[in-house]
Amino acid sequence: MALYVQKFGGSSVANIERIGQVADKVQRFHADGHQIVVVLSAMSGETNRLLGLAREISSSPSPREQDLLVSTGEQVTIALLAMALEQRGVPAVSMTGWQVPIRTDSAHGKARVQEIDGDHVRERLNAGSVVVVAGFQGVDLDGHVTTLGRGGSDTTAVALAAVLKADECQIYTDVDGVYTTDPRVVAEARRLDSITFEEMLEMASQGSRILQIRSVEFAGKYNVPLRVLHSFQDGPGTLITTEQETPMEQPIISGIAFNRDEAKLTIRGVxxxxxxxxxxxxxxxAANIEVDVIVQNVAEEDNTTDLTFTVGRQDYEQALHILQQTGEELGARQVTGTTSIAKVSIIGVGMRSHAGVASRMFAALARENINIQMISTSEIKVSVVIDEKYTELAVRALHGEFGLDTPLVTRA
Structure with a gap:
């Protein structure tokens, strides 16, 4: 008997028919004698609908009340799934974040999990019930409902798996695993049998939207085996786990990630x-805007510097306004910005033991006449900022350059 934590996203519970399909899947696991905790998101589009209602009332609603409002989406799906399981003869109980309880800090809209008391969940599991938990939400020390931010149900599932010492945390989505890159961009993209936490974290942070970054961080920190699976298609999915010994022919690069939601700002002559x-x-x-890639160039002849950095596209206008004010204070020669950029990254633990990976990347882009505007590296990643219009061309070129178009060797 194994203990599984299974998370289903909004598209997997988008309507009653799909909730029934999820119940059928959970029923099969339960019939095999496994203990099951199910974590659910709200129905697809429901959170946006609720946020829209809040905006109709106020342009700046109370964060506390907004969290209380949007948390109701998950309460609907967990109750419906529990009903569907009971209808199939499977004992089930639904629990909100505060009923578990999942303790968080008080940062409404982006709260972080601090502690989970798993006793109530264990009691129900040991009694033979499937426990259906609302994702995306928790409760702070003052008893206020909080939410964990977009994709927070992934973090809920991983955190519960860590506390309950689950054999595996299974993330069910509308794709059948983690691919070498987006199959909509490269038709030859292939599903990975496994990938390390490090690689998945880089993939998530560089633009892959399969898993929330915080959930991958959590899984890596507590060594929770994480598997990405298709909600309604059978298959092995992709296992995300600690680094293992790999066959000699394992590719240097595991995947290509890209992100179009980037903007670039430059201040010159400071x-x-x-x-x-x-x-x-x-x-x-100070404005809570996250800076990504940074490049600084010093002109020794006049002892001035130019600094260029990237931010999320949604923060561009605010960041540009702040930078213009800073430029006036510092007597900058010029402040410029653009939103027509994209970031493309190659990722793989094999880079640690192979030289010349970056140069191969640059050569492949040069052959396509793609100019590199900025470069950022880590131990297992090389990222470049390019003109947005060349994004798909760059991804295809790099996918072919590093042999990802050919079948992958399965990791041990």
Whole structure:
């Protein structure tokens, strides 16, 4: 007998028919003698609908009340699934975040899990019930309902799996696993049998939207085996786990990620003095805007510096306004920005033991006449910022360059 935590996203519970299909799947696992915890998102589009209602009332609704409002979406799906399971003869009980309880901090809209008391869930499991838990939500120390941010149901599932010491956390989605890149861009993209936490974290942070970044971080920290599966198609999916020994022919690169939701800002002609980078980026950070790639160039002839950085496209207008104010204060020669960029990244633990990976990447892009505007690297990743219109061409070129068009060797 195994203990599984299974998470189903909004598209998997989009209507009563699909909720019934999820119940059928859970019933089969339960019939095999396994203990099952199911974590659900709200029905597809429901959270946006609820947020829209809030905006009809107020342009800036209370964060506390907004969290209380949007948390109801998950309460609907967990109750309906519990009913569907009971109808199939499977004992089931639904639990909201506060009923578990899942304790979080008080950062409404982006709360972080601090502690989970798994006793109530274990009691129900040991009594033979399937426990259906509302994803995306928790409760702070003052008893206020909180939400974990977009994709927060993934984090709920992984956190529960860690606390309950589940044999596996299974994330059911509308894709049958993690691919070498988006199959809609590269038809030859292939499903990976397995990928390391490190690689998946980089894939998620560089644009792959299969899993929430925080859920991958959580899984890696607590060593929770994580598997991505298709909600309604049978298959092995992709296992995300700790790094293992791999066959000699394992590809250097595991995947290509890309992100079009990027914007680039540049401030030119600022005096090159100690602390200038902080004076430029400090106000951006203070506005809770995340900076990604940073490049600084110093002109020794006039002792000035240019600094270029990227932010999320949704933060572009605010970041540009802040940077223009900073430019006036620092006497900058020019402040410019653009939203017509994209970031393309190659990712793989094999990069640790192979030299020349970055140069191969740059050569492949050069052959397609794609200019590189910025470069960022880590131990297992190389990212480049390019003109957005060349995104798909770049992804296809790199996918072929690193042999990802050919069948992958299964990891041990």
């Amino acid at each position: 005096a090159d003095t100690p602390g200038v980078a902080f004076r430029i980026l400090g106000p951006i950070s």
